[in-house]
Each structure stands twice: as C-alpha cells, then as structure tokens.
Amino acid sequence: MITFNGVTKRYADGTVAVDGLSLDVHTGGITVFVGPSGCGKTTSLRMINRMIDPTEGQILLDGVDVTTIDPPTLRRGIGYVIQQAGLFPHRKIVDNVATVPQLLGWSRKRARDRAMELLERVGLDLKLADRYPFQLSGGQQQRVGVARALAADPPVLLMDEPFSAVDPIVRTSLQEELLRLQSELRKTIVFVTHDIDEAVKLGDRVAVLRVGGRLAQLDDPATLLARPADDFVREFLGRDRGIRRLSFISAEGIALRADLLVPATADVSAVRDAGEPWLAVVDGDGRPLGWAAAKDLPDSGTVADADLVPSGTFVAGRDSMRAALDATLLSPAGNAVAVDESGRAVGVVTREALDEALAGTAGGARG
Amino acid sequence: MITFNGVTKRYADGTVAVDGLSLDVHTGGITVFVGPSGCGKTTSLRMINRMIDPTEGQILLDGVDVTTIDPPTLRRGIGYVIQQAGLFPHRKIVDNVATVPQLLGWSRKRARDRAMELLERVGLDLKLADRYPFQLSGGQQQRVGVARALAADPPVLLMDEPFSAVDPIVRTSLQEELLRLQSELRKTIVFVTHDIDEAVKLGDRVAVLRVGGRLAQLDDPATLLARPADDFVREFLGRDRGIRRLSFISAEGIALRADLLVPATADVSAVRDAGEPWLAVVDGDGRPLGWAAAKDLPDSGTVADADLVPSGTFVAGRDSMRAALDATLLSPAGNAVAVDESGRAVGVVTREALDEALAGTAGGARG
Amino acid sequence: MDEEPLVRWDWIGRNWPRIQPLLEDHIVMALVPVVIGLLVALPLGLAGVRWRRLYQPTVGVMNVIYSLPSLAVFIVLIPITGLATRTTVMIPLTFYALAVLIPAVVDGLTSVPDHVRQSAVAMGFTPLRRLLRVDLPIAVPVVLAGLRVATVSSISLVSVGALVGRGGLGYLFIDGWQRQFYTPIVVGIVLVVVLAGLADLMLVLAQRLLTPWARARGSA
Amino acid sequence: MNWLIDFFGDPANWSGPEGIPVRLLEHLEFAGLSLLLAMLIAIPLGLWIGHTGRGALLVVLSANAARALPTLGLLVLIVLFMGVGTIVPVLIPLVALAVPPILVNTYEGIRGVDPDLRDAAYGMGLRGGQVLGRVLVPVALPLILLGLRLAAIQVVATATVAAYVGLGGLGRYIIDGLATKNYPSTIGGAVLVALLALLVQFAFVLAQRVTVSPGVSGRQDIR
Amino acid sequence: GGDPLTSASASPAGSGPASAPAGGKVIVGSANFPENVLLAEIYAQALEAKGVQVERKLNIGSREVLYDQIKSGGLTVLPEYVGSLLAFVDNTSTQKKKDEVVAALKEKLPAELEILQPAAAEDNNSLTVSKETAAKDGLTTIEDLVKVAKNYTVGGPPEFKSRQEKNFKDTYGLEFKEWKKTGDATADAIKNGTVQVGNVFTTDPKIIINGLVSLQDTKSAFAAENITPLVNKAGVNDTVRTTLDAVSAKLDTAGLVALMKRIAVDKDDAAAVAKDWLSQNGLG
Numbered sequence A, B: 001m002i003t004f005n006g007v008t009k010r011y012a013d014g015t016v017a018v019d020g021l022s023l024d025v026h027t028g029g030i031t032v033f034v035g036p037s038g039c040g041k042t043t044s045l046r047m048i049n050r051m052i053d054p055t056e057g058q059i060l061l062d063g064v065d066v067t068t069i070d071p072p073t074l075r076r077g078i079g080y081v082i083q084q085a086g087l088f089p090h091r092k093i094v095d096n097v098a099t100v101p102q103l104l105g106w107s108r109k110r111a112r113d114r115a116m117e118l119l120e121r122v123g124l125d126l127k128l129a130d131r132y133p134f135q136l137s138g139g140q141q142q143r144v145g146v147a148r149a150l151a152a153d154p155p156v157l158l159m160d161e162p163f164s165a166v167d168p169i170v171r172t173s174l175q176e177e178l179l180r181l182q183s184e185l186r187k188t189i190v191f192v193t194h195d196i197d198e199a200v201k202l203g204d205r206v207a208v209l210r211v212g213g214r215l216a217q218l219d220d221p222a223t224l225l226a227r228p229a230d231d232f233v234r235e236f237l238g239r240d241r242g243i244r245r246l247s248f249i250s251a252e253g254i255a256l257r258a259d260l261l262v263p264a265t266a267d268v269s270a271v272r273d274a275g276e277p278w279l280a281v282v283d284g285d286g287r288p289l290g291w292a293a294a295k296d297l298p299d300s301g302t303v304a305d306a307d308l309v310p311s312g313t314f315v316a317g318r319d320s321m322r323a324a325l326d327a328t329l330l331s332p333a334g335n336a337v338a339v340d341e342s343g344r345a346v347g348v349v350t351r352e353a354l355d356e357a358l359a360g361t362a363g364g365a366r367g
Numbered sequence C: 001m002d003e004e005p006l007v008r009w010d011w012i013g014r015n016w017p018r019i020q021p022l023l024e025d026h027i028v029m030a031l032v033p034v035v036i037g038l039l040v041a042l043p044l045g046l047a048g049v050r051w052r053r054l055y056q057p058t059v060g061v062m063n064v065i066y067s068l069p070s071l072a073v074f075i076v077l078i079p080i081t082g083l084a085t086r087t088t089v090m091i092p093l094t095f096y097a098l099a100v101l102i103p104a105v106v107d108g109l110t111s112v113p114d115h116v117r118q119s120a121v122a123m124g125f126t127p128l129r130r131l132l133r134v135d136l137p138i139a140v141p142v143v144l145a146g147l148r149v150a151t152v153s154s155i156s157l158v159s160v161g162a163l164v165g166r167g168g169l170g171y172l173f174i175d176g177w178q179r180q181f182y183t184p185i186v187v188g189i190v191l192v193v194v195l196a197g198l199a200d201l202m203l204v205l206a207q208r209l210l211t212p213w214a215r216a217r218g219s220a
Numbered sequence D: 001m002n003w004l005i006d007f008f009g010d011p012a013n014w015s016g017p018e019g020i021p022v023r024l025l026e027h028l029e030f031a032g033l034s035l036l037l038a039m040l041i042a043i044p045l046g047l048w049i050g051h052t053g054r055g056a057l058l059v060v061l062s063a064n065a066a067r068a069l070p071t072l073g074l075l076v077l078i079v080l081f082m083g084v085g086t087i088v089p090v091l092i093p094l095v096a097l098a099v100p101p102i103l104v105n106t107y108e109g110i111r112g113v114d115p116d117l118r119d120a121a122y123g124m125g126l127r128g129g130q131v132l133g134r135v136l137v138p139v140a141l142p143l144i145l146l147g148l149r150l151a152a153i154q155v156v157a158t159a160t161v162a163a164y165v166g167l168g169g170l171g172r173y174i175i176d177g178l179a180t181k182n183y184p185s186t187i188g189g190a191v192l193v194a195l196l197a198l199l200v201q202f203a204f205v206l207a208q209r210v211t212v213s214p215g216v217s218g219r220q221d222i223r
Numbered sequence E: 001g002g003d004p005l006t007s008a009s010a011s012p013a014g015s016g017p018a019s020a021p022a023g024g025k026v027i028v029g030s031a032n033f034p035e036n037v038l039l040a041e042i043y044a045q046a047l048e049a050k051g052v053q054v055e056r057k058l059n060i061g062s063r064e065v066l067y068d069q070i071k072s073g074g075l076t077v078l079p080e081y082v083g084s085l086l087a088f089v090d091n092t093s094t095q096k097k098k099d100e101v102v103a104a105l106k107e108k109l110p111a112e113l114e115i116l117q118p119a120a121a122e123d124n125n126s127l128t129v130s131k132e133t134a135a136k137d138g139l140t141t142i143e144d145l146v147k148v149a150k151n152y153t154v155g156g157p158p159e160f161k162s163r164q165e166k167n168f169k170d171t172y173g174l175e176f177k178e179w180k181k182t183g184d185a186t187a188d189a190i191k192n193g194t195v196q197v198g199n200v201f202t203t204d205p206k207i208i209i210n211g212l213v214s215l216q217d218t219k220s221a222f223a224a225e226n227i228t229p230l231v232n233k234a235g236v237n238d239t240v241r242t243t244l245d246a247v248s249a250k251l252d253t254a255g256l257v258a259l260m261k262r263i264a265v266d267k268d269d270a271a272a273v274a275k276d277w278l279s280q281n282g283l284g
Ligand SMILES: Nc1ncnc2c1ncn2[C@@H]1O[C@H](COP(=O)(O)OP(=O)(O)OP(=O)(O)O)[C@@H](O)[C@H]1O
Pocket: A011, A012, A013, A015, A016, A017, A036, A037, A038, A039, A040, A041, A042, A043, A044, A194
C-alpha cells in the first residue's frame, strides 16, 4: 500500500502543485489520478518514486517513508511509464526492456530472456526485439515502455498518461492490454490521465484532483459516476454520466426469456402461433441469425425463409448493463439477444426486463 | 460541389494510397473522411487543392477539373487547416491570419481588419493578436489556424486532423466552435479525422475509407451508425453504436407528463394522493429541485420538507434522445425531467414514454 | 620556364621518401590535438551542461580563441614550446578543436530528449551510470558531427605551421612557393584533402557503426 | 602589456602606407570581399538545394572537402599562377574557406524548417518563391546568420596569410614581426585581428537582433 | 621591454634539446629560402656520412629568429653569410671585405657561438631590377641607379629597410621614393611592377626564372657574403668541425649557382642535389 500523508509540494517559484494530499493507494489495484491540466497529477505521482520530494508530509510505501530509501534503489523497485515511452533510442528493444534487470545485476542472458518473455506478454511481435525504437510505431513503443517497467517484476507501477500520445484505436487496445495484464499480475498501479473515460475504464479507484492539488473525490468508478461529491466533479465527469455508469453494473441480473428463441428450421406456423411480434432466430449451433417479425413471415415453410433483421447481442455472463442496453437499441424489436462466451444464444432480454433491471440500479443514485 | 471521379493515386514507390475513389462533397456541408491510419485520407484531401495530383481520374470543383487551374490560384480560394496549425512562427498572429488577403492584394489595413474580425469570430481574445505563435497554447493556435484559413472567405475549407494534437477538453470546445461557425458560414468543408466520434459529431456526411484508399461507406452519421454497410465499417464504428445513434435522434417526439411536476409549496397530502411513486419537485420559478418518493414523504407539511433526490434533466426542444436516456438513467425514478432552454421544467419523461419513442427509432435499424 | 607544368609526375616518385615523413608528421600534428580536444571537451561540455551559467562565458572565450590567427599564436608560442616543435603547432590546434567540440558536446548532451532522461532516472540509474550509459551514447551523433568538422579543419590548419618551420605537408607549399614550383604545392593540397577526406570517411563509418539507431535522422 | 603599448603607442604604426588604418582597410577589403563573394555563391546555392532537396548529398560531401582545402597551399598556388598584381589570389582561398559554413548552414536551415510549415504555406497558395522568401528564409534566418558569422570570423582570422605572399592586411604585422623578431608587432597584429573578429561577431549579434523575428528567436529561447 | 623571444633564450628550459651534443646529436637549421636549405642539407648529409647523428630544422624563418635559437642551443649548426651575420651582431660595423668581416665576426660573436672556415662561395645581397627597367634606364651598376632611384619603390624582406637605408645613403647617396616589405615575393614584385628595385640574393633562382638583372655593387655597399657554418660551440666536436671545414673547402660560387639551378629550374630536391654534390666531391 502507498499512503499519502498530508503531502504538500511547493515549487521554488511558489506554485503549490499539491496541497495537503492524503490518500491510500490499495495494493494490487489500479488507482487513477485524474483532473484538469496542472492539477498536480504528475507531481503527486513523481513524489512516490522520489523524482520529486514533498515539501511537507510523507509518502509511505508499505509503511516505510520513501525519503528514507536511497532513490536509485527505491526506483529500481518501481516501474515507471510515461507518455513518450521514454525509450532509449540507442538501445535495441530487447535491451531497453532488459535495462533494469541488468542494473540489478542479472546476467545478460537472464535479463534478455526475461525481456523476451515480457515482450511476448505485452503482445509484441518478437521479431521487433532486435529493432531500435525509431523503427516502431507509437503504440508499439508504448507496449515496450510497459514491458520495460515490468521487467524487474516491481510490485508498484507508476504510469503518467502513458497512452495519451497514440490514436484512439491504438489507445483502446493498449487499455485493454493493460487490464488483461493486470488481471494476471495484480500490481499496485498508480495511473495518471486527464481523460475521465480512461480513468473510469481502468481504475479500481479514481482520485479526482482539482487545480491546486487538492483531492476532490476518491471512489470506485461506479460510485463516482453515481454520486459525484460536488459540482466540480460532476462537471468534470461530463455528459453521459448515466449511461457510462451502466458499464459498472453487470447485466447478470436481467431476466432472460428463452421462449423467444426459435431455430431456423422451425415451421412458420409454430412461430406465428407464439403471439409475439418479434422472434430471435438461431442456427443449428444456437447462434443468433437475426430477428423475424411475425407479421412479415411468409405463409409457409421454415423460419429460415423469412426476412431476418440483424440483431444486437451481448454476452450474458460478462458484459455490462451498458452493452445490454446498447444491444436493445440496435435491435428492431427493442429486445436484445444474450449469448454465452462461445456466441450461442441463451435467451432474449426484453425492454421490459431491462427497464426492471435498470430501475434497480437507478435507486443507487439516491445519495 | 466537389466531385471525385474515379480518382486513383499511386505514389512513386508503388503504394496505392487512393484507389478509384468516386464521391460527391456537398456544397455547404461538412463531409468527413474517416478511416484507419494510412487509408489515404490525407492523400484524398490534398488532391483537392492540388498539393498532390491524382494518377488517374479527376476532381471537379463546381464542375471544373482542378488540374486546369494554376495551383496557387486554386489554393487561395480554398482554406487549408492542418494538425499543428502550421502557423508562421516569424509573424504575429494577426499577420498570420492576414496572409492570404495580402496575397490577394488587399491593402494592409483591410487585411488586418479582416484578420481581427476573424480572430474574434473563432473565439480568440483580441489581446493575443499581437503575439507570436509560440506564445499561444495548442488550442489557441488551432483557432488561429482556422481563422487564417477563413481569412479570404473561401467557399471551401480542407481540414486535416486539425484538432488531433490538443487534449480532449480543448478538442471538444474546438469542435463545438467549428459547428457554431459553420452554422453561420455554411462553407463546404472536407474534414479528415481518424476518430469516429469526431466524425459522427461533426459530419453532415461521413465517408469511411478502408486501407488502400477505397470507399467503404458514405452516409449521414445516423444512417452510418444504424446501418453499417459491412463488417469493416461495423468494426470501425466500434461499441456503443446503438447508444451513439440516439445522438442523432431528437427527443422532441417523446410524450411529456406535466402532471408529475409538483411545486415545492404543495402540501404533502396532495402529493401522496396522486398515487405516483415519484414526483418531480419544482421551485417557484419552475426549476427542478429533485425527486420526492411518495413513500418517504413526511407525514405533514409541504413537499419542500421531503428528502429530495437529484434529478437528471434534458432540454426538451434541443437535446437528443441520448441525453433524454441519460437523464432517465440518472434519476432514481427512471424518469427524467424535461426543461426548456431557460431551465424551467416542462414535463416528465417516464421510462415507458421513452421506450415508446425508442421503439419508433429502433425500427430504423431494419436494413 | 613559363611552361613549368602543373605536376611533374616523376618528381613525386623521386621525392616520396621526403614526403612520407611530412605526411606522418602532418597526421600526428593534426590528429593529436583533436583527440586531446575531445578528451578535454567531454568534461568541459559536461560542466557546461551542468552549470549552464558557466557555459556562455566559456563559449565567449572559445570564440575569441577561435578568432585568433593561428600564425600569430604559433609565433607567440615559439619561446615557450620551442622552435619548429610539434607542440608549438599542436597547442593552438587543440584550442581550435576545443572551440568546435565543446559546443558539440553540449549540444549533444542537450539533444537527449527530456523524457528519455526522466525515464533513466526513474529506472534507478545513478547519475554517473546514466551519463555513461544513456546521455553520452545519445550525444554521439552530434559530437561526431562536430568531430568531423574539427578533424577536417585541423588537418587543413596544420599546414600553416610551415610558416614557423613545422607544418607537415605545409612544408611542400613553402618549398613550392620559394622555387616557383607547382608540383609540391599541388601534391601537398591533394594529400591534405585526401587525408581529410579519409579521416572524414572513417568518422562517418564510425558513426554508422556506433549509432545504427540514429540512421533514420540523417547523418549531416 | 608592454608590447601592446610598444606597438599601439608607436605613432609610426598609425600613419602612412604601413599604418594601422591602411592595414586595417586592406584587411577589411580582403575579408569583406571574400565574404561577399562567398555569400553570393553559397546562399543562393544553399537556398536552392535546401528548397528543392536536390543535390543535398553533394553539399554534405563537398562542404567538408572544401573545409579540408589548406588555405596556405591554395594561396601560394594561385599566386604562382596569377602573380600578386591584384587581390584575387587572396580572395579565392578565402572564399573557399567561407563557402562551407555558409552553404551548410543555409542548406540545413532551410531543410530544417518544419515540413508542416512548408505545407501550410503551399496550401495557402503561396508560390515556390514566396514560400522560400516569406516563410523559409525568415524561419531559417538564425542558422543562416550563424553560418555567416562563423565564415566571417574564419575569414578575418585567416586573411592574415595574405601577408605571406607579400600582400597587405593586418597579417603584415604578424609576418613582419616574425621575420624581424619584432614581438610587439606580432602581438599587436594578432590583437588587432582578434578585435576585428570580435567586432564582426558583435555586428552579427546586432544583425540577428534586427533581422530575426521575435517569433523565431523567442521560440528558440524556450527550447 | 621583456621580449619573450630573448628572455626565453636565457632560459632554454622549454626550447627543446638545449645542450645538443649530450646525445651526440647535431641540430642543423636553415633560414627560409631554398639556398640556405640546400646548404643545410649539404652540412647535414656530410655530417651523417661521418656517422654524426643529425636532426634537421629547415626552412624555419629569418636570421632574427634563428640566431636566438642557435645561441641558446636549440640549433647547433646554421649556414650563414659572413657579411649579413656581422651586420646582425653589430649593426655599426663597417667592414666589407671578406677577411675583415671574418675577423670582426670572430671578435663580435658571443662566447657560445663561432663561425667555422668560410667557403669561397658567396651569395650576395643585390639590388635587382627587371630587364625592362634595366634597358630603359641603362642600368648595370648601383651607381647608375642613383639618379633615377627617387622615382622608384624598393622592395625587400621586412628587415631590409632598417638594415640598409643608411648604408645606401652613406655608400652611394642612394635614396628611394618608398620602401616596401615584399618578403619572399620580392622577385615577383619586381616582375609585376609593384616595386621597381628589389633586394634579391644573387643566387636566387628567381633571378634566372623571371629574367631579372642584378646591378653590380661597385662600391661594396653590401659586405662580402661568404658562406660559413655558424655553430654553437657546446654542440660541436672535432668531427663536426673537420667535416664542415671540408665542405666549405669545396664550395665555390659557380658550383653553388649550378646547384641552385638544379633546385630552382630542374626542380630537383635539395636533399638529392646535396647528395650528388657530396659524392662528386668525395664527401658523402
Ligand atoms: N518544476 C516546476 N517548477 C514550478 N512549477 C511547476 C514545476 N512543475 C510543475 N509545476 C506546476 O505545478 C502545477 C502542477 O503540475 P503537474 O505537472 O503536476 O500537473 P499535471 O496535473 O500533471 O498537469 P498535466 O495534465 O498538464 O500533465 C502546475 O501548475 C505546474 O505549472
């Protein structure tokens, strides 16, 4: 655990970048510092590995005041990833990653083996290992930056807007990669961003700072979206707060209706008899093919002969309420097909069922 | 109108950047070129003002083949805005903006007056006019870039990822500024971005290109989101397609219930008698104060004594279905308060009413 | 006599035994100052980066030294370093090399991107180690560019030493001048240029070998 | 210091065809003319190559080759060919000396201008010449001036060699001082040359202040 | 004031090999003109033939520079010209004839230095004009020059004016319009007309190359200029002395001019010419 204990940083020119910050960063989780430009995020982060020393207060790493530890030693146990990746232009990718292990005195071979392992782990083609940084795209460089920070298996990882220089598509894939990695590694991560979407997506807990370096709110993302502490936080969270908080609510509780699924081989008449305006058609493997409208069905034959409208789907056990809502909005029936991890339909969510489930969550907004 | 007529661009090294592109850019609207990196967006854009000449095919500007026009003359009639603004570092802001008018032979005074007018128009503090570009923030520089491109009042504006170098908050404000400007100026704008959100936000029409420079789909944003032409486009549009298309559907059609609004001065008993579980409380001016739950009301007194839960609101005449949905999701009742432009409550949207309205739009997804 | 040819080819062959030691002397007098200059410029450049306020005055002094005519400096040095000794020639050349190399080292070190330096710190490099493993290697292309200029200029400048009795190939210029004899002058010029070209080429090759990572940015 | 007083205090050194004013003017003539010629050659060439990108390799290779040309050798060779009737023989080696820094800096300056800027200029409808004159040159000016300054200093310092082949200039004090072991003369000459070089530097600093846009110089201060 | 060239000679600490013969090494120097270089080569090679270890410092500079060096031991042997050397060590001297000059020199030279046996060969200072000037004014002797000299500029090495202005006036009543320092380019200056009269050595090959005319010195304004080795006593032993004396014994003016022709016209190298001469004379 990392503990900020009344930490204040006043720069030589008098700027108060961080003002009496007290908070805990939980072990094994991602804590995101978010806030407008100049609110002291970077300063706070860099006080953890003593790139900057606080003017007042203490920062404890598992109970030990960091100022009692020799900076290089401290830093070798803390991974650090920054925006431009900060790769050493003169060293090959693999050697970049092997840097800290070598600093720690590992043999060259062991350090390189470890580097290769990590490159693979962050999803980088191993053919790139012998290239130089300038030969990689921005997104690839960021992956290397992450691999490098992880090389010595430090328990703590500091990340300062690591993905803000790459384009949105690459950024999304980097974010997902980080979440996947973290689910395996369970590092204690402090992540800085000024993008609230990134913050709520990645953070187990999100600390919103206001300019002047004061903590406005520290909560898990769902709570943050549901109950912003004040107008500053509400404003900062921006539009779509209602929709976005659905991301943190599992769709598991929604009632599924299996009776609305019909196999493509079913006879038209049977479907018409069901009395429902729309039915979800599935193939022999149970995969959804689309929606059939009862009124537009042909007079005879199987459902497969009908004009099928594409359906919105979501994964029942995994996806959030948001994905379920999105799926209903994409379906003509206003209903969405729930599938399992392998893509087989397990039931249909009607809008009524969704409303019911949503009503349950909306109560959470009381506060 | 700008017409691409079977336009192909093959670079000297054999790369086919654009391949048989045919499309129309409508006069007075924003047409966005969007697509993954390297799909030929920039190349397509730059063929319009002959920064690049096509290998095959033609580009017509109001029916005239651009290759018949002397490039500098052509370009003076076309505004051009690029990512880092490309401001001339050695000239003051006002002189940067006055460049093209001066090229066109305007007097210095007239050109500068025009420049000042435009700086004001793009929302820049006129105190900045006498500064040099390096003294401005990235966002301010971009505004100057837009002003400069507009200086000679060209009918056509080409914008190549103009906002991609600034942070998300500034970016949003620049986008809004552009929309405001365009509502006044009605230029023919070709806008390049690789951010699909920006594309659907700004574009009257969005052209999705695939790598190799082939057109995948050209449609208005709502249609694009509702009916992606193929898997590539669907993939590129990403998650939340259902929710995002609600942005293009006005919330106007939703039925409002004025009977759910109660003044704060109303007697508790009256409210309890209404038989509704939640009522929206408004102040003397008609502004929403929050939701009162019937079951939690005090035994006597006015509604103002009740425990009010904050309400989600949306602007009835202006906001989209998405805002309305968001508002319902933020309200404990699952209902949202509709307000007018001045913030006075005009009625309540129940989830049922919203569902009804959504069902109407979902039909549009049939394709 | 007016038809004295530009080059008497036979003269070259006959006099090679005399030219060769001049060439060797030239190489030593040109290169030693550059090597010493580099060795001195590194710590001074480091100090310049560390104490920015010292740097501007240093550059000022270097500029003054650079603007001193080499011949005058040779003359002034004779009583101290001896007549026609290598030292006399090499001392000013060392200063000229310094005038080029100190800024090159400083520019090279400041060319290390801030984010790279920051990550090195954050990874737990100690200052000395960071200097050796990160800052200096990254400075190499810029330093080498300066080294190329310094080397070539030094090779060219040595010949002025001939006016005070020790100028390597410059002797050939004096000799040719006194005898109105083109051949040694031409031979001298060609040898100096070829020598400089070879040295330059070797530095370019060294740069290629040392900095494969910088190739994308061009080598000028 | 005594030697300086000996030299500058001697009234004979202040008048006549061997006096400081005359020698100084001669020196300025060599240096100024050769710098001018070098500018006429190197600046257009550098602008052209930087602007069109054609022949860039040639610049890089030939500039260093030209730096290698030994001034003394070139000087005596040319004097033997042409005699010392005019100052042309001095100008040629000095021009050869001055061209590389001017050429390289002009070329690098123009080439180093942010491609986006060039793009924006063309995109606004500036013609090739206008792009060069109104955008590239003003932005590259600090580097171009730096090249000129380096060239000027070298030319001023090296013009002393002219005295070896019997021509004038401040080098006379140095060469004659050497021959007659007149130490004050040598030192005095060297000091004059160094002062002149400093003056030239100062002039360039002023020129830079006047000609370079604050938008360009300010930006550099920040970096 | 404290002239460092002089003061340094008092403390030869930094001036390289000061006390030369310690390692048996003889440092042969020469002034910066081809004939002097040739003579130094001859001395050097003759010594080497006798097994003496020799270091050459050739083509260095003027007598002003070299003299201090030989006095301090930075040089051991220097080819000198008796008349000029005497004028240098004693600028009040009036001796012109060879024997008188040599005698005066032996007396005036400082204790560290001595001259060895002078050769018959001479390389005199001369006043030289172009063929055209000679023809136009009918000049053959310096006396012929006196009547036209007021219109003429005279050129010579930088030290020329200070050494000779008074001498010319006293001996010939000769006065020039202007004095120019033409240094090594004096012959060229005569040729291209920058100066009309120049101080050129009689064995200077440029006289032949440029077709110049040296005027006869009928009144001995210039002293005898027999060639002689000037040596630093501490640096020479008997082998050196006898070797150099043997060289001087064979060296005459005609021979020297012939050698200089090889150097200046045939562009043979001084070392080669010296070698040939030494072997022809049984010295090498
Ligand atoms: N070395 C410094 N000296 C003086 N002031 C500084 C220094 N570093 C940062 N500041 C100031 O301290 C405040 C906080 O800076 P910090 O870099 O921590 O902000 P940030 O939240 O990381 O901002 P951003 O989102 O722009 O990166 C800012 O006002 C900044 O200008």
